[in-house]
Amino acid sequence: MSPLPIAMDAVPRVLKWAVGGLVGVQATVISTLVVADMVRRRRVPPPRLRHTPPTTVPVADSSVTTYTSGGDLYAAMLSAVQEARTSVYFETFIWKDDAWGQRLKDALVDAARRGVQVHVVFDGFANLVVPRSFLRFPDLPTLHVLRFPTVRPGVLTLNVRKTGRDHRKLLVVDGRTGFVGGFNIGSRYESTWRDTHLRVEGPSVWELENAFADFWNDFRDDQPEIPDTGAAEWDARVRAARNAPNRLLFPVRGLYLEAIDRARERVYITQGYFIPDSEILRSLVTTARRGVDVRVLMPEASNHVVADWVARSYWSELLRAGVRLFLYQGAMVHAKTATVDGRWTTVGSANIDRLSLLGNYEVNLELYDADLAALMEKIFATDLDNTRELTLEEWERRGLLPRLAERVLRPLGPLV
Known part of the structure; x- marks a missing residue:
């Protein structure tokens, strides 16, 4: 009998050993790096960050303010929510249960209590370490909350349309003021991280409002739909690019x-x-x-x-x-x-x-x-x-x- 079948049978075993060996080496390297990083963090003194003050410039027919400090940004966001009259759309990846997180939550609930239509989205997986009590909201007819699923089914079925986390950071108030950028919500990000966010005021806010509405309507389940109004103005100098795995758009x-x-x-x-x-x-x-x-x-x-x-x-x-x-x-x-x-x-x-x-x-x-x-x-x-x-x-x-x-x-x- 030819030795070829024996050799062919050996190939899967060799591949398994190779893959298993690589995974084992990777796990060892990762464990070593994580321990070394924990030691490093204990030794690092608190940072002294340099920030550029909030600065506003006109872009197209709108105004755009750039924030590099979490304290400046959070104060502006809080003020916008407190002054809301008709609608608030808020979406975040991480939302900490600390001073800034609580102040923003209180402002959103207060807005809903005075009749503002408030829509809130946060990622379930990113907030697993946040107490469940913080992420519970009062039952109000004008307060609509969507917890993006902690586990996405596509991870197991390799279905790209049903994978991905909600990593977006958006706030849109009354269709007139919009915020977007890299800041999550929490005191840690205010004082020890350097990030950048934009505030947009004017017709280009529609870009952010529409981004929120499309996401909400795709995942709202039994929640009320947000009307699709279309753009009153269309200026290509300001455009929102939205990655949406469920639509295979990147x-x-x-x-x-x-x-x-x-x-x-x-x-x-x-x-x-x-x-x-x-x-x-x-x-x-x-x-x-x-x-x-x-x-x-x-x-x-x-x-x-x-x-x-x-x-x-x-x-x-x-x-x-x-x-x-x-x-x-x-x-x-x-x-x-x-x-x-x-x-x-x-x-x-x-x-x-x-x-x-x-x-x-x-x-x-x-x-x-x-x-x-x-x-x-x-x-x-x-x-x-x-x-x-x-x-x-x-x-x-x-x-x-x-x-x-x-x-x-x-x-x-x-x-x-």
């Missing part, structure tokens, strides 16, 4: 690719978690090689140590192409922003990683305006003062163990 990734491809002078990107897929990586490398000043600002140590180490596996290719990497020091920078050539800007909830660009529900505003781009470049310059630049020479001097850890963890890129 435009945020596309807007990044298109803007980077158009760049002739400079690309400035700030990201909390920067794990580019192959196309975004290729686009950044190609753009830098043709002489564009491409800079990426990210935390040297984020709140997710595994994501940090997965990201490191892309740094060699970026640095060799001339992309400049700036590592934020002593604090978590969580902003999701970019500006190109002093013309184009995006601010929103989506990170440049697979979960945000091809997995979660996200919303980014895309704005084409020179004054806003100039402000974003000013904010980028302020943040640069709290970074150190990682050079190719320094990076290539790293030891063998870090190189092995990067290689072992890189396959996890699509999962983080």
Whole structure:
């Protein structure tokens, strides 16, 4: 008898051993990194963050205010809810049961009690550690609450339409004032994280109002539907890009690719978690090689140590192409922003990683305006003062163990 069947039978066993071995090594590396990160956090002193004051510029027929401080943002959001007359649409990923979280909850309930139609959405999985009592609301006819499911069925059936977390951060009041960006709700994010949010006032608020309404109507179950009004005005200088896995729509990734491809002078990107897929990586490398000043600002140590180490596996290719990497020091920078050539800007909830660009529900505003781009470049310059630049020479001097850890963890890129 030919030995081929025996050899063929051995192949699945060899594959199982190889996969099992890789998973075991990854688990060991992850455990080591997590323990080391816990020790590091105990030693890190409280950060002293530099903020750019809230600044308003006209964009199209609307006004846009940029916030880099949680205290300024939360005060503005709270004031908007307290002054609401007809409607409040609020959506968040994380909502902590602390001072700011409670103040916002009280304001939403008070608005509903005075007759305002209040719609609230929060992600169930992201708030598993938040006490259930905090996320309970009084039974009021004008208060409508949607807890986005903790477990999505598509995770088990590999159905993309039924996966993804609600990672969006939105507030729209009376169809006149809208907020969008990277800030979750909580005192921690006010004082120890650097993030960016926008407030929009004017006709372009419809972009955010419609983003909320479409999401609510897709997942409302037996809750009342929000009417679809259509846009009273249509100005392409301000547009909302919404990733919606249930519709297989992922435009945020596309807007990044298109803007980077158009760049002739400079690309400035700030990201909390920067794990580019192959196309975004290729686009950044190609753009830098043709002489564009491409800079990426990210935390040297984020709140997710595994994501940090997965990201490191892309740094060699970026640095060799001339992309400049700036590592934020002593604090978590969580902003999701970019500006190109002093013309184009995006601010929103989506990170440049697979979960945000091809997995979660996200919303980014895309704005084409020179004054806003100039402000974003000013904010980028302020943040640069709290970074150190990682050079190719320094990076290539790293030891063998870090190189092995990067290689072992890189396959996890699509999962983080």
